Amino acid sequence: MADMGDKAREEFFSEAHEIIEGLSRDLLQLDGSRGKGPVDPELVNNIFRAVHTLKGLAGLFGAARMSALSHELENVLDDLRLGKIELTQLALDLLFRGITIYGRILAVEKGTRADPLSDIDEFLRELAELSESQSDEAPVSGAFYELDPGLLAVLTEYEEHRLRTNIEQGQSLFRLRVRFELATIDAALSSLKTKAKPHGEIITYLPTGEGAEADSIELDILMASKASLDVLRSLLGGEQAQIEEVPRRSRAAKDPVLVPSRPGSHAPPDAMGFPSAHPPSAPPRPKAVAQRPGALPKGGSTHAVAEVSLRSVTQTVRVDIRKLDLLMNIVGELSIVRNAIGRLTESVRKSPELREIGMELYRLHRGFERQLADLQSGILEVRMVPLGQLFDKLARVVRQISREADKDVNLVITGAETEVDKLIVEELSDPLMHMIRNAIDHAIEARIERERVGKPAVGTIALNAFQKASHVVIEVEDDGKGIDETKLVSAAVKRGLLGQDEVTELVHREVLNLVFIPGLSTKSDVGELSGRGVGMDVVKTNIGKLGGIIDIYSERGIGTKFTVTLPITLAIISALIVQIEGRTFAVPLASVQEAIWLDPAALRRVEGQELMTLRGATLPLCRMNELFGLTSAVKAKLRPYAVVVSVGARRLGLVVDELIGQQDIVIKPLGPSLKKVKGFAGATELGDQRVALVLDAPALIEEAFLGGSDAAVGASYG
Amino acid sequence: MADLLARGRNDRHRGIKVRGPRVEYLAFRLGADTYAVPIGEVREILKLPPVTEVPRAPEEIVGVVSVRGLLVTVISLRARLRLQATESSRKGRILLAMGAQDEVIGLYVDEVLQVYRLAESEIEVAASVLGGRLGDYIVGIGRPDGALLTLLDLRPILGRSEPVARDAT
Numbered sequence A: 001m002a003d004m005g006d007k008a009r010e011e012f013f014s015e016a017h018e019i020i021e022g023l024s025r026d027l028l029q030l031d032g033s034r035g036k037g038p039v040d041p042e043l044v045n046n047i048f049r050a051v052h053t054l055k056g057l058a059g060l061f062g063a064a065r066m067s068a069l070s071h072e073l074e075n076v077l078d079d080l081r082l083g084k085i086e087l088t089q090l091a092l093d094l095l096f097r098g099i100t101i102y103g104r105i106l107a108v109e110k111g112t113r114a115d116p117l118s119d120i121d122e123f124l125r126e127l128a129e130l131s132e133s134q135s136d137e138a139p140v141s142g143a144f145y146e147l148d149p150g151l152l153a154v155l156t157e158y159e160e161h162r163l164r165t166n167i168e169q170g171q172s173l174f175r176l177r178v179r180f181e182l183a184t185i186d187a188a189l190s191s192l193k194t195k196a197k198p199h200g201e202i203i204t205y206l207p208t209g210e211g212a213e214a215d216s217i218e219l220d221i222l223m224a225s226k227a228s229l230d231v232l233r234s235l236l237g238g239e240q241a242q243i244e245e246v247p248r249r250s251r252a253a254k255d256p257v258l259v260p261s262r263p264g265s266h267a268p269p270d271a272m273g274f275p276s277a278h279p280p281s282a283p284p285r286p287k288a289v290a291q292r293p294g295a296l297p298k299g300g301s302t303h304a305v306a307e308v309s310l311r312s313v314t315q316t317v318r319v320d321i322r323k324l325d326l327l328m329n330i331v332g333e334l335s336i337v338r339n340a341i342g343r344l345t346e347s348v349r350k351s352p353e354l355r356e357i358g359m360e361l362y363r364l365h366r367g368f369e370r371q372l373a374d375l376q377s378g379i380l381e382v383r384m385v386p387l388g389q390l391f392d393k394l395a396r397v398v399r400q401i402s403r404e405a406d407k408d409v410n411l412v413i414t415g416a417e418t419e420v421d422k423l424i425v426e427e428l429s430d431p432l433m434h435m436i437r438n439a440i441d442h443a444i445e446a447r448i449e450r451e452r453v454g455k456p457a458v459g460t461i462a463l464n465a466f467q468k469a470s471h472v473v474i475e476v477e478d479d480g481k482g483i484d485e486t487k488l489v490s491a492a493v494k495r496g497l498l499g500q501d502e503v504t505e506l507v508h509r510e511v512l513n514l515v516f517i518p519g520l521s522t523k524s525d526v527g528e529l530s531g532r533g534v535g536m537d538v539v540k541t542n543i544g545k546l547g548g549i550i551d552i553y554s555e556r557g558i559g560t561k562f563t564v565t566l567p568i569t570l571a572i573i574s575a576l577i578v579q580i581e582g583r584t585f586a587v588p589l590a591s592v593q594e595a596i597w598l599d600p601a602a603l604r605r606v607e608g609q610e611l612m613t614l615r616g617a618t619l620p621l622c623r624m625n626e627l628f629g630l631t632s633a634v635k636a637k638l639r640p641y642a643v644v645v646s647v648g649a650r651r652l653g654l655v656v657d658e659l660i661g662q663q664d665i666v667i668k669p670l671g672p673s674l675k676k677v678k679g680f681a682g683a684t685e686l687g688d689q690r691v692a693l694v695l696d697a698p699a700l701i702e703e704a705f706l707g708g709s710d711a712a713v714g715a716s717y718g
Numbered sequence B: 001m002a003d004l005l006a007r008g009r010n011d012r013h014r015g016i017k018v019r020g021p022r023v024e025y026l027a028f029r030l031g032a033d034t035y036a037v038p039i040g041e042v043r044e045i046l047k048l049p050p051v052t053e054v055p056r057a058p059e060e061i062v063g064v065v066s067v068r069g070l071l072v073t074v075i076s077l078r079a080r081l082r083l084q085a086t087e088s089s090r091k092g093r094i095l096l097a098m099g100a101q102d103e104v105i106g107l108y109v110d111e112v113l114q115v116y117r118l119a120e121s122e123i124e125v126a127a128s129v130l131g132g133r134l135g136d137y138i139v140g141i142g143r144p145d146g147a148l149l150t151l152l153d154l155r156p157i158l159g160r161s162e163p164v165a166r167d168a169t
Helices: A006-033 A041-060 A064-081 A089-110 A120-132 A149-154 A157-168 A182-199 A229-236 A298-313 A321-350 A352-383 A388-404 A422-443 A447-452 A485-494 A508-516 A524-530 A536-545 A697-706 B002-015 B132-137
Strands: A172-181 A200-207 A216-225 A241-245 A384-386 A409-414 A419-421 A459-468 A471-478 A549-555 A559-567 A572-580 A583-588 A592-597 A603-606 A609-614 A617-623 A641-647 A650-656 A658-666 A680-685 A691-695 B022-030 B033-038 B044-047 B061-067 B070-076 B093-098 B104-109 B111-119 B123-125 B138-142 B149-152
Touching (some): A006 A388, A064 A089, A172 A182, A172 A229, A182 A200, A321 A352, A321 A680, A388 A422, A388 A459, A422 A536, A485 A508, A536 A549, A572 A641, A583 A658, A617 A641, A650 A697, A658 A680, A680 A697
Parallel strands (some): A583 A691
Antiparallel strands (some): A172 A216, A172 A241, A459 A471, A471 A559, A592 A641, A641 A650, B022 B033, B093 B104, B123 B138, B138 B149
């Protein structure tokens, strides 16, 4: 990819990604439909076309490996759709592997991954072998129809194959002559296809060139169907559509080709044997399309369709997410301006002589606020993508892993239409994949074991997504063996992560949360014992980075459910602004439960750890000024506040001096030189040009509970 | 040991240069002494904006500032060079330069003085007595118009290795 501009490269990647995602979806559907009756030929054809497009794209951008892969895949798919090879498990596996390899090639081209891709040649050989294994096309059997040779000449090999197949299956052929308005042809044609689909297959369509008006076009549609003419007429017929059955030719004619035979017919037959609507003596129409000897050349027909469809294609635009980030940043800056104007307005309104200007300013500010909120939500909406994209990828993972593990697993997906910020979707993919892998590897039992305990032989993994207020909830649920709490606890004690005396104090929920403790869950033997939870600490950290939380619920023998709760968007968050020793900090509201006045009477100290009792429960406290080593000339307040933050089931009270208020903020990451500084999720600009650090509540809780050396708090379960 | 010697020689090579085009150096004050860096290394000079200190960060990190929406980490050049701390003054400025991993770094200096044009032959080799890490940071000494400039190499100071030739892939 030598001289490719950055922009073109980006276009190439996003387009290729999009196609590969669609490809993967169609393949999964194909996989799912296998063994349930005949394969949907349209699906195979879609897959073929997608690979074909990829090949063109790869050629355009000089991605040689992608070209080569597409070429071989295309051969296999072409054989598949022409019925030259069967859709076997092997063929499907190869196709799925092809998708994985596409992903790797893209990653290499993008430079995000070093991958020698050394196994590609081997894979290409396997593909080539598969397409060489083809059987010769069976000779055409069945009846011949009264079809025009002009039509047959323009049928593509694929269309011809479908025609043969349908004839072999004993379907009858029908001619539909339908008039479409040029303006609506796309929608009308696809609705016709949808209506026709349950009853048969549309093999081809060609313009007749007989559109009565300039803004309409008439198509001859050749359709194969088992339904009777009457059924089709009532279904598809109407003012704009005439339907006729193509008469069967006598089998006595030993013509091996499908040749029309209309002896005695005076008028030259139309492509599909329609009697011409106009007497042959009529003067040629001035319109070019009207001149149609026999069948219109293929180029003409595609041209007409292409022209029409071009318009609808331009309805969507593909945008680089970074451009949206930029816009979002500008909105962020604007909201800083808004806050500043708000403050100014307040002070103007307070002065009596400026009252009127103050009122006017106030009204303007309110209007500005509303518009800005609309702009913000508009941009946020653009960033949203349905989780379905990710779920499709996961479905592929399920298929692959369950085959590797030799377990039958059924993936049930609900809420694929739930929308989440694009960035979150990207970051979610690894954690979810990990959870699913765990579920298949460790939770779902082997078939024999399942049958022994009376469970259905096929395990189920459910992937549910739904929106809950300003959060999105994703559940990963399995009907596997559940977590063995006893073994989990004893493993934790054995590794010194839990004191023997602490064991009795743990409640159900807390025991399960042991799964997320690093020292415990990374050991694979415990993962085996517990049924779930290899590397769950990593999953939890990654979800925490997105401002999300993960919860676990498990019942022995019944199954395990992980619930991931995420903010819908990352860009702008609500935060509580606090002060510690005269410095301003922001705490993301998503992790704040409440803010309370610190009651000196409720404070206790246990083993150096400050605690307070809040409505009967014990809340560990963290003096932020001590943790951060802050001092100031300002005398410490007698009654500071505790901001109660929580992650999952753990709570921590952050002791701060002042609560300033709630504000929408744009979080920006700290630079690489501050990466090692723990406890901050980033920084944000407040209205007065000052930068405020954003506290990373999950990290602070983690630190408090792990009892880090410089932490002012110790470990406890709240 | 051989390594150290080799490096020392390389350093000297960097210093001994024949007459060549003049390079512009930006001179600034750290404590009582004057230092300078090639002006091409400095992207921008900022008046001291409100700096937000970052608790738990290394001492040499002054804090973070916002430069038109971009968060910039500010490092005290004095602390990085292990010089004695002095009171910060109103004349303090922040020089923006590129650090490692394409991060824009702010370098806090006590005062920005002026730009000098130095021919390469006017640059004396850095005194080898400095030695150690500091030796790596210093390119040489310039003496234009009776001034004494310690010329710094920002690449090792900012943890940036030798510039890697970037070619379009």
